[in-house]
Amino acid sequence: MSKLSIRNFNLYYDDFHALKDINMEIGEKEITAFIGPSGCGKSSLLKSLNRMNDLVEGCSINGEVLLDGKNIYDKDVDVNTLRKRIGMVFQKPNPFPMSIYDNIAYGPRTHNINNKARLDEIVEKSLRGAAIWDEVKDDLKKNALRLSGGQQQRICIARALAVEPEILLMDEPTSALDPISTSKIESLVQELKDKYTIIIVTHNMQQATRVSDKTAFFLSGEVIEFNDTDTLFSIPKDKRTEDYITGRFG
């Protein structure tokens, strides 16, 4: 059974129909990439998966997103628990203006872990998990804003890992980073695959081929094609997919 099932999902920003009848099955411990030109709805769908779209004024949805068979839009779903289970890494690194330690400990503290020894353990584990422990271990009191952009993004990944999510949503996590930081994050994503289900939105088709198992191609609010990454990039079924991946538009 798939981890996430998106069924007949529609999303509107006021009158604008931004996502049209999306159906998608996302398997556990797979990396799924969402690709497509700007404004195609890939980020909107990503945000819908942990209900960050609730924050957008005028946004309404219908359809279902099933997490382990349970619709996350049901009335009895606690959105804070949902977001603990489905973590998110944003396009622009957004560490809080506090120490590295407090950044990572923020999530666990939110979920009522206050034991110092336990927090220490989580912080170290999360920073190791995000491949940044060696760079910051001597200076955990340092303000996270003073790190470089690539380091900040890995702090944000560590921060997301600290609440032990089941799924990690990544919204163009490398678009604001330089190539070296990007390759670090990409190899990190590969490592995380053993433990987490990952969905990554990317502008960069090479990135999708490098990191993902499956790829969904979006265009004007529709999923045009969703398939194994290798298949989608080598023998696309749809003409529009082919045009996009060969760089004819977008």
Next chain:
Amino acid sequence: MKSKSFEGFMKIVFIICAATSILAILLICYFIFSGGVPFIMEYGLKNFLFGNKWAPSHSPQAFGILPMIVGSLLVTLGAIIIGVPIGVLTATYLAKFSNKKIYRFLKPSINLMAGIPSIVYGFFALVVVVPVMRNLVGGTGMNIITASLLLGIMILPTIIGLSESSIRSVPESYYEGSVGLGASHERAVMTVILPAAKSGIISSVILGIGRAIGETMAVILVAGNQPRIPSSLTQGVRTLTTNIVLEMGYAAEAHREALIATAVVLFVFILLINGIFLIIKRRAMN
């Protein structure tokens, strides 16, 4: 050609306008200090600042302003204790919790508060707060608590306005990062947004202190105005500002100079407060 000379002319106009306010502050500095400093030198800085007896009509005269310094500091501290929590929480509510309908009503009300003349506040406190205070703690009802309460209300618009804009200027990405980890709206606001807005909030508090310490006409009506160091919060006090206003009308010679010297002390306080304000602002920029 004509437009060029016109531009040159306008440039001078602008410079004159800009210089006017600087000139005003320099003139104020000059006349206050030249009027007050000689007296302080003559009377002795220590005697003036730390003398606890103010008796201009006795013989010999005594001009110790410690009671007024203590009075100003006490009512200002009281105003901060009352005004800051209310102000900061109101700003938080306005920026992060209120809906549009409430905001559209609340915000202009708070702006209106800033426009009410201070004597009106004083009159309100005199007819409403003073009787209540008289019933509660006895005496005249004009005391430190009354004055603090009044000033606490008067500094609200300053604190709310500045705090609200600094809370609003915290990047939305912090908020998203917090709720993205499963934090509730309240937790995101209190643990990420407010700390991130800290320097702006502190600035607002410092401006509030400046407003409170400089307030005169409202305080004069409800503070009791006794020039002595109070032994309890239910006693009346006189502040630096009210000391000047109360006696300037009939003061002459040394007495008059002592009042100007009081203004020097007040002015130094204000300069200190503004200095701290600038330092915090600059630190926030970095």
